[in-house]
Amino acid sequence: MERIAESIMLSWGAKRVLIAFAAGALAVLALPPFNFFAVLFVSFPVLVWLLDGASGPADAGAIGRLRPAFVTGWWFGLGYFVAGLWWLGNALLSGAEGFEWALPLAIVGLPAVLALFYGAAAALARLVWSDGLGRIAALAAAFGLLEWVRSFALTGFPWNAVGYAAMPVPLLMQSVEIVGLYGLSALTVFVFSAPALVGTRRGAVAGMSLALLLLAAHAGYGWAALWRLDRLPARAPEAVVRIVQPAIGLSEKWDAAERERIFSRMLSLSALPPAEGQPRPSHIVWPETAVPFLFTDNPGALSRIADMLQVGQTLVTGAVRAEEGSGGAPQRYYNTIYVIDDEGQIIGSADKAHLVPFGEYLPFETWLRKLGLTTIAETLGGFSAGDRRNLLKLPGGLGAVPLICYEAIFPELAAVDGGRGALLLNVTNDAWFGMTPGPYQHLRQAQVRSVEARLPLVRAANSGISAVTDSGGRILASLPLGEAGVFDVDLPAAGQESWSTQNRGLNFGLIIAIMALTALFARRSKRQGLD
Incomplete structure (x- = not known):
């Protein structure tokens, strides 16, 4: 795996673009109707290794140093959104005559705009990039934050947020009531990026152990939540x-x-x-x-x-x-x-x-x-x-x-x-x-x-x-x-709401804060080690 990681890190030009695009497109297999979430154990480690090798020249200024990371994240996002949203073009051909000219905008244009959020996430993570576990935490925090921004920026379009990939069946949906979609998106990126640590042998034991623990908690909470629902007192149908x-x-x-x-x-x-x-x-x-x-x-x-x-x-x-309309308005x-x-x-x-x-x-x-x-x-x-x-x-x-x-x-x-x-x-x-x-x-x-x-x-x-x-x-x-x-x-009865929207928002903020602090601490430790 080390050899694969090194090859991806050192890739450049068209090869690097193709790898980033393909990794993003592959991730779509984790979404409906395929629900093959294991592919994320490939897509996100590849993105981590690409970002390992995405540093700009030291004398290029802040924007110049982050540009390679932004471009890498943008190509990853373009692959993800083109493969995941190509069907939007069907709306222009199904009962909407005269809109055929807009097909490229639907199939490529919208994904290109949405990919800006993933480009921004990659650049933000690269800003506090380090070795080992810290960079995984940085990428997870940045993705969670930008998925949240995507939900309201430009009127909002949170379709296919990364967190949905971790919820292929009801058993694995239940923890969303605690951390919300965007908190789960951050945790999803962290868990599925963890194998990248094996390829670089920095923090692999701690990272993989924490990822497995989070996966177990995700599934365990789902089992417990459904168990509780199944044991609610039987009630006559309300309708x-x-x-x-x-x-x-x-x-x-x-x-x-x-x-x-x-x-x-x-x-x-x-x-x-x-x-x-x-x-x-x-x-x-x-x-x-x-x-x-x-x-x-x-x-x-x-x-x-x-x-x-x-x-x-x-x-x-x-x-x-x-x-x-009032006052002569249409x-x-x-x-x-x-x-x-x-x-x-x-x-x-x-x-x-x-x-x-x-x-x-x-x-x-x-x-x-x-x-x-x-x-x-x-x-x-x-x-x-x-x-x-x-x-x-x-x-x-x-x-x-x-x-x-x-x-x-x-x-x-x-x-x-x-x-x-x-x-x-x-x-x-x-x-x-x-x-x-x-x-x-x-x-x-x-x-x-x-x-x-x-x-x-x-x-x-x-x-x-x-x-x-x-x-x-x-x-x-x-x-x-x-x-x-x-x-x-x-009509089944409503369940008991344990976590309000406000509570989920607080938990999301807590997740982002913990991951950001982890990334900053790792970054600071790396710098001190270089001094």
């Missing part, structure tokens, strides 16, 4: 939920001639009788924008919903909501969840607050529209963001935390005004991503939100993957990607 997955293609969805057929299909799927001997559902959930028209344009639609619903049943559906549109009772009355709603840039709204709209740019969802001229996030109250005393589409990738959005609620409600339309890894990655991130909040997840996706999980992230029922149908499931 029987039916998930409707219509699998409607985007070309049909936005075709005005297809709207009546789509709506009738949604009603007929919802009205299917339950399995023999099973109770009828109390709550029926449709995906994001499942109603193919504005209710204000089709007032009879609510009456048809009332005719479909039996007494005591409730429909929860995604739809577009229109709002008249009409505004919102991506909304409606709650509709058995009399066809809208008794609750929640608007999407965190919109997809360039998908649902156009940043710097005044300037960019002059350049001819539009949003992908341009049918209604783009969406407006809801001004607040509130608990969605459902009949039966249930409170649902609304997560519309990609809101589910933001850990902080699982907290809303009005209390903790009884479930997370995620409605989405992942048909934009086709039969690619995208829907699998999206589902995994929603599962992790369920574990963090200790709430069951109810997820309705147009083309899949629809699922219901318990508060441990375990899937109780689901429909595969691309398959149309329905399923009914008893």
Whole structure:
């Protein structure tokens, strides 16, 4: 291994670029749908060895000395994000005519921007680089910190944070409730970088021992957490939920001639009788924008919903909501969840607050529209963001935390005004991503939100993957990607929330502080040894 490490350290030019890109791309195999997390024991040691050899000339100034490390981290990040997000290009080919020119921006441009965060992490780590365990701690702290920054910088896009690679199954998801996604990202980098110490024989025993201890604690806590959940007192189901997955293609969805057929299909799927001997559902959930028209344009639609619903049943559906502008302002549109009772009355709603840039709204709209740019969802001229996030109250005393589409990738959005609620409600339309890894990655991130909040997840996706999980992230029922149908499931009870969002934030800060201090101490010791 020493020979391999030395060869990687001394690589230069195109060979070094290729190694960094390939190491980042290989790491994607740790994510859904592959879940082969062992590859990180290759990817991150390679990155460490590359950074070992990424020092600039001593007389080049601070920026010049850090530039090789930044470039190395950027190429690693580019490989990771191109291999992990290439499927975003599918959204430009699925029902979004006229956007083919933007394919390079989706497949390479966005990954190139996201790779800047990994470049910055590598440069930050190299700033306090040392021998042995200290450099592993520096890299872990820098990655954890930059993954956190990625969650809010430029509106935020924490998709495929490194920590998800350490959570391939529910057993290994549970510790996220203590340290949060970004704390787990830092610990993930530390653990999977540890084999680099074997290749350089500095701090290998201490580093590998600590990595194995962290892995054991990660799995052990998961086992204990699920054991506790399984031993909660049995309770009658709070609701029987039916998930409707219509699998409607985007070309049909936005075709005005297809709207009546789509709506009738949604009603007929919802009205299917339950399995023999099973109770009828109390709550029926449709995906994001499942109603193919504005209710204000089709007032009879609510009456048809009332005719479909039996007494005591409730429909929860995604739809577009229109709002008249004031003072001559144009009409505004919102991506909304409606709650509709058995009399066809809208008794609750929640608007999407965190919109997809360039998908649902156009940043710097005044300037960019002059350049001819539009949003992908341009049918209604783009969406407006809801001004607040509130608990969605459902009949039966249930409170649902609304997560519309990609809101589910933001850990902080699982907290809303009005209390903790009884479930997370995620409605989405992942048909934009086709039969690619995208829907699998999206589902995994929603599962992790369920574990963090200790709430069951109810997820309705147009083309899949629809699922219901318990508060441990375990899937109780689901429909595969691309398959149309329905399923009914008893809504599991919420688990006990042991760690709040604030506590996870404090624990994340503590992890970063410990690793940063370890790196600084190792750096200081190295300098004193050279004096």
